[in-house]
Amino acid sequence: MQKDIIEMLFPDAVEYNLILESIGNFAEKEILPTAKRVDQEEMFPRQNLEKIVNQGIMAIPFPKDYNGLELPYPVYIAAIEMLAKACANTALQVSIQGMICEGIRLFGNDRQKNELLKEKGPVEGRSLASFALTEPCCGSDAKSIQTKAELSNNIYVLNGTKTLITIPGEADIILVFARTDKGISSFLIPCGMPGFTVTRVIQKLGFRGHRLSEIRLENCKVARQNLLGEDGEGLDYAKQILNAGRATIAAIAIGIAQAAYEKSLLYSKERTAFGQSISNFQLIQEKLADMVTEINAARLLTYYSAHLRDKGKDFTSEVSQAKLFATEMALRICDNAIQIYGGYGYTDEYDVHRHWRDARLLTIAEGTSEILRLLIAHLSLKQI
Numbered sequence: 276m277q278k279d280i281i282e283m284l285f286p287d288a289v290e291y292n293l294i295l296e297s298i299g300n301f302a303e304k305e306i307l308p309t310a311k312r313v314d315q316e317e318m319f320p321r322q323n324l325e326k327i328v329n330q331g332i333m334a335i336p337f338p339k340d341y342n343g344l345e346l347p348y349p350v351y352i353a354a355i356e357m358l359a360k361a362c363a364n365t366a367l368q369v370s371i372q373g374m375i376c377e378g379i380r381l382f383g384n385d386r387q388k389n390e391l392l393k394e395k396g397p398v399e400g401r402s403l404a405s406f407a408l409t410e411p412c413c414g415s416d417a418k419s420i421q422t423k424a425e426l427s428n429n430i431y432v433l434n435g436t437k438t439l440i441t442i443p444g445e446a447d448i449i450l451v452f453a454r455t456d457k458g459i460s461s462f463l464i465p466c467g468m469p470g471f472t473v474t475r476v477i478q479k480l481g482f483r484g485h486r487l488s489e490i491r492l493e494n495c496k497v498a499r500q501n502l503l504g505e506d507g508e509g510l511d512y513a514k515q516i517l518n519a520g521r522a523t524i525a526a527i528a529i530g531i532a533q534a535a536y537e538k539s540l541l542y543s544k545e546r547t548a549f550g551q552s553i554s555n556f557q558l559i560q561e562k563l564a565d566m567v568t569e570i571n572a573a574r575l576l577t578y579y580s581a582h583l584r585d586k587g588k589d590f591t592s593e594v595s596q597a598k599l600f601a602t603e604m605a606l607r608i609c610d611n612a613i614q615i616y617g618g619y620g621y622t623d624e625y626d627v628h629r630h631w632r633d634a635r636l637l638t639i640a641e642g643t644s645e646i647l648r649l650l651i652a653h654l655s656l657k658q659i
């Protein structure tokens with residue numbers, strides 16, 4: 276169905292599907308084989324990112340001026356879906372990396388674009404990026420963050436704690452949100468600079484290839500040129516950066532769900548009970564039918580929202596709907612996959628519980644389902 280959507284959106288661009296076919300083959304040959312080990316050994320898949328960069332996948336949506344390929348966002352979304360089907364951990368890193376690059380592309384000044392997108396090359400995977408908004412006090416309520424950035428003699432001094440942050444210990448650069456006297460602002464700073472400490476690693480349920488950490492900023496002195504965009508505009512930037520991120524999170528959810536569905540389909544044919552294949556039972560067929568229907572519905576919504584982004588439209592509501600529907604859908608699909616596998620689905624011998632553990636994050640990170648429902652309703656009510 277992926278190919279059909281791309282063809283429907285870009286009837287004259289056969290090459291997009293050729294690119295996606297090659298990415299699909301690459302993901303199956305090069306990324307899938309280590310997916311289980313990445314989870315079991317909690318191994319950050321950095322070598323996968325290098326391979327992905329070599330395939331040009333990171334570069335798909337970015338302008339040619341900044342080492343990108345300037346291809347449509349739905350093509351990027353389809354590529355992320357394929358990566359997530361093979362290894363969700365790997366797709367998540369591409370998603371975070373892409374989000375930071377999008378932030379620099381949208382809000383960085385020329386110097387930042389040149390230095391951070393061209394020279395440091397996150398699009399080419401030469402530097403690894405992380406995103407730090409959440410604090411112990413507040414996640415959803417981002418406008419209440421307490422980390423401070425005090426300006427004196429052209430230097431911002433950052434103090435505060437960020438928690439539940441993905442890979443700040445492994446990354447090279449991090450986008451940190453902090454409060455100045457003008458409001459919330461965003462700073463791109465090198466990880467591990469003086470005053471920046473990873474204080475705690477937090478164990479978790481899924482996405483085990485990514486270390487989750489708490490960081491402390493203590494008199495962290497940051498030059499004015501590290502401010503991304505305008506002072507006081509950080510919250511608005513975060514919303515726009517998260518819009519791009521939410522489309523990729525929806526794609527990851529679809530990729531995970533597709534993997535769980537395809538495995539369930541095969542297993543249901545192989546497993547026998549009461550002298551026949553369990554796929555003959557209508558209650559199993561009902562689950563399989565719901566799975567494929569919901570995956571395709573999520574895909575249409577997600578690719579459509581990505582298309583709106585390319586058209587320069589405000590796609591906040593559509594991308595929020597896509598993220599809300601796709602992530603809740605992935606959880607239902609993975610839960611049903613475990614049910615179809617019976618007791619084996621609960622064991623480490625099969626992949627489906629890894630898919631469920633990974634999917635479980637997606638209704639929480641980058642906007643919980645509750646916050647997205649509030650946002651979608653607010654935007655709908657504003658229209659009348």
Ligand SMILES: Cc1cc2nc3c(=O)[nH]c(=O)nc-3n(C[C@H](O)[C@H](O)[C@H](O)COP(=O)(O)OP(=O)(O)OC[C@H]3O[C@@H](n4cnc5c(N)ncnc54)[C@H](O)[C@@H]3O)c2cc1C
Pocket residue numbers: 405406407408409412413414415416438439440441442479482487636639640641642643644645646649
């Ligand atoms: C594995 C993992 C990786 C993460 N990576 C990052 C990262 O790299 N960078 C980063 O900045 N953050 C990251 N986060 C944090 C994540 O973005 C937050 O957990 C998320 O935004 C929710 O914030 P919270 O956990 O503080 O929950 P809270 O905001 O405390 O919410 C708790 C519950 O209350 C609900 N709720 C809150 N407000 C309302 C409301 N007004 N109406 C109805 N319900 C409400 C929420 O939906 C939720 O169900 C990560 C989290 C995890 C688990």
